[in-house]
Amino acid sequence: MDTVQWIILVAIVALAGLGGTIGLVAGRGRRQPPLPPGGGGTTTLERPAPEEGDGDRSGDVDVLDSPTGTPGATAEPELLEPEAPEVERPDASRGRLTRLRARLARSNNALGRGLLELLSRDKLDADTWDEIEETLLLADLGVDPTTELIDRLRERVTVLGVRDTEHVRELLREELKALVDPGEGLDRSLAIDHAPGRPAVVMVVGVNGTGKTTTVGKLARVLVADDKDVVLGAADTFRAAAADQLATWGDRVGVPTIRSDRDGADPASVAFDAVKAGIESEADVVLIDTAGRLQNKVGLMDELGKVKRVVEKHGPVDEILLVLDATTGQNGMQQAKVFSEVVNVTGIVLTKLDGTAKGGIVVAVQRALGVPVKLIGLGEGPDDLAPFEPDAFVDALLA
Numbered sequence: 222m223d224t225v226q227w228i229i230l231v232a233i234v235a236l237a238g239l240g241g242t243i244g245l246v247a248g249r250g251r252r253q254p255p256l257p258p259g260g261g262g263t264t265t266l267e268r269p270a271p272e273e274g275d276g277d278r279s280g281d282v283d284v285l286d287s288p289t290g291t292p293g294a295t296a297e298p299e300l301l302e303p304e305a306p307e308v309e310r311p312d313a314s315r316g317r318l319t320r321l322r323a324r325l326a327r328s329n330n331a332l333g334r335g336l337l338e339l340l341s342r343d344k345l346d347a348d349t350w351d352e353i354e355e356t357l358l359l360a361d362l363g364v365d366p367t368t369e370l371i372d373r374l375r376e377r378v379t380v381l382g383v384r385d386t387e388h389v390r391e392l393l394r395e396e397l398k399a400l401v402d403p404g405e406g407l408d409r410s411l412a413i414d415h416a417p418g419r420p421a422v423v424m425v426v427g428v429n430g431t432g433k434t435t436t437v438g439k440l441a442r443v444l445v446a447d448d449k450d451v452v453l454g455a456a457d458t459f460r461a462a463a464a465d466q467l468a469t470w471g472d473r474v475g476v477p478t479i480r481s482d483r484d485g486a487d488p489a490s491v492a493f494d495a496v497k498a499g500i501e502s503e504a505d506v507v508l509i510d511t512a513g514r515l516q517n518k519v520g521l522m523d524e525l526g527k528v529k530r531v532v533e534k535h536g537p538v539d540e541i542l543l544v545l546d547a548t549t550g551q552n553g554m555q556q557a558k559v560f561s562e563v564v565n566v567t568g569i570v571l572t573k574l575d576g577t578a579k580g581g582i583v584v585a586v587q588r589a590l591g592v593p594v595k596l597i598g599l600g601e602g603p604d605d606l607a608p609f610e611p612d613a614f615v616d617a618l619l620a
């Protein structure tokens with residue numbers, strides 16, 4: 222080959238190489254989908270803030286956002302499809318308390334072990350009974366239940382002369398069980414069976430910081446694990462982060478969240494839209510998170526009362542769950558009373574029972590409100606919420 226032929230050959234090879242590179246770059250560019258609106262991979266779409274008191278609007282719920290939903294119309298929908306986030310399959314709710322029992326037993330060690338030790342002493346004198354009383358009061362059992370328990374135990378242990386540890390444990394178990402589950406027709410099931418044409422509506426109320434939003438998120442997972450279609454309503458519009466937090470819980474299990482993008486928007490309107498979206502999507506359950514500022518009772522009453530009234534335009538609210546932080550003791554009892562005067566509480570959720578030796582609060586709060594504990598929170602993990610089962614609870618206390 223002479224020089225001219227060499228130059229022509231090198232030029233052809235160089236051009237072919239350049240063409241290939243351009244092709245690869247262009248191809249990669251086409252396959253790269255643009256970020257979904259808002260970026261960051263979140264799929265929560267936000268609605269304009271509703272007008273104050275404008276609850277009864279129709280046709281404007283355009284915000285049923287879901288990780289599996291499709292964003293707004295585009296010329297090339299296949300290029301704009303966001304990557305579907307991984308949807309988790311939560312643990313089944315059955316038997317959860319048994320699984321989480323070790324946490325309850327650990328934190329309430331002082332109660333169960335302490336009582337058993339005291340009751341197994343050779344001599345059950347007045348001082349020992351005082352110590353037993355103190356242990357029960359420290360566990361927040363409340364004065365009346367403590368007196369009742371001591372009277373009954375005194376009678377059975379002293380009079381019958383029961384001494385061996387197994388027998389004492391059995392008597393204590395029976396007496397604690399009688400207090401935790403007084404058998405006055407306390408129905409611990411959640412009212413989550415939807416009526417024809419509308420979902421069951423569950424409102425979750427409580428002071429901020431008690432674990433309300435977390436509980437709504439965990440409860441959504443319990444329901445999803447039980448094959449329910451759920452819609453979340455972020456009616457805690459007082460703190461914008463609360464709606465973000467709720468939407469994140471929902472996203473993880475493929476549950477849509479209805480929210481407003483405006484801080485301080487009308488909570489009743491958001492709750493109304495959530496139920497409306499639940500009806501339209503034929504959901505089984507709508508869970509509504511609310512704000513619980515306790516600045517004064519009148520303000521709270523106005524806000525929660527309005528949310529309930531507006532939601533009831535769609536049909537009755539089936540369940541009102543009051544979330545109480547078990548670590549707050551008597552303070553929590555005070556909150557419970559205020560809330561129960563404001564709304565008709567139908568069930569109690571006791572959170573943070575993993576971090577307190579005050580398991581006796583279950584008895585105290587049921588007595589004070591005449592309403593059953595239906596769920597308990599036993600940790601910060603997503604599946605650390607369990608249906609309350611009196612037998613498993615008492616067994617854990619005495620483990």
Ligand SMILES: Nc1nc2c(ncn2[C@@H]2O[C@H](COP(=O)(O)OP(=O)(O)OP(=O)(O)O)[C@@H](O)[C@H]2O)c(=O)[nH]1
Pocket residue numbers: 427428429430431432433434435436457460463512513572573574575576597598599600601605
């Ligand atoms: N250890 C423990 N922590 C919990 C439990 N439930 C909730 N928490 C924690 O309590 C803190 C407050 O929970 P939130 O759900 O934000 O409380 P909130 O009542 O909704 O408060 P706002 O978001 O301000 O309305 C969070 O750090 C939760 O992880 C529980 O059962 N055990």
